[in-house]
């Protein structure tokens with residue numbers, strides 16, 4: 001019960017890594033604010049948590065809309081009076097195309113969700129954490145935030161930005177007892193990363209991606225979530241500003 005009675009916000013928790021994290025933080029005693037642009041999926045996460053005896057609520061947010069993000073944090077502060085753990089996880093994969101085929105529209109969309117979304121969230125979370133004397137923030141970047149990923153210029157740029165935000169905000173607020181870290185998942189099977197869909201894009205692509213990973217397999221969602229639980233817990237109390245790869249050795 002590492003998060004007993006802690007107020008935990010997870011964006012993009014209607015699906016994939018965020019949903020699995022919401023269920024896991026709830027099992028460890030957290031009160032979960034499930035937030036997503038997809039209302040149906042977000043409500044489903046809440047109902048799974050409450051069915052298991054946990055406490056959760058849903059707040060619809062498009063993280064690329066600053067007003068909606070501000071409303072989310074105001075709601076949390078008015079409702080609970082604090083925010084102990086904030087996991088800025090919502091993201092999109094962006095298009096799968098070479099630079100010259102990447103449209104300005106697609107670039108702007110990916111950057112607005114993956115990078116501006118994290119900026120909007122962290123900008124409105126830090127004031128609450130300053131008031132209460134500390135807190136923990138975890139941003140979901142990617143291995144594409146550490147190295148290049150062919151056919152994913154916008155995605156890779158957006159996830160590099162997440163690490164820049166993480167390191168800088170960690171330095172600015174370290175003395176205020178606010179820890180800020182990022183995780184960098186490798187390919188993890190979720191609705192965003194589906195090996196069969198990859199093979200439809202290009203025959204044999206999923207096997208080639210797997211072959212590049214030293215541990216020769218994709219990640220399981222719980223391997224990401226277990227790292228999130230640890231990084232957000234007091235067990236990681238002296239770790240801040242880090243981008244932790246959970247990648248079977250890919251970025252080594």
Ligand SMILES: NC(=O)c1ccc[n+]([C@@H]2O[C@H](COP(=O)([O-])OP(=O)(O)OC[C@H]3O[C@@H](n4cnc5c(N)ncnc54)[C@H](O)[C@@H]3O)[C@@H](O)[C@H]2O)c1
Nearest residue numbers: 012014015016017037062063090091142187188190192193
């Ligand atoms: N799955 C992977 O292989 C992988 C690898 C590296 C990084 N990541 C990152 O992990 C995070 C979670 O990805 P996932 O694999 O669970 O994907 P997913 O598609 O299963 O979940 C993403 C969630 O974010 C929500 N979302 C999308 N746009 C949003 C917006 N504008 N506002 C609010 N919510 C929004 C979606 O509705 C969805 O519920 C993302 O940031 C992704 O970039 C995933």
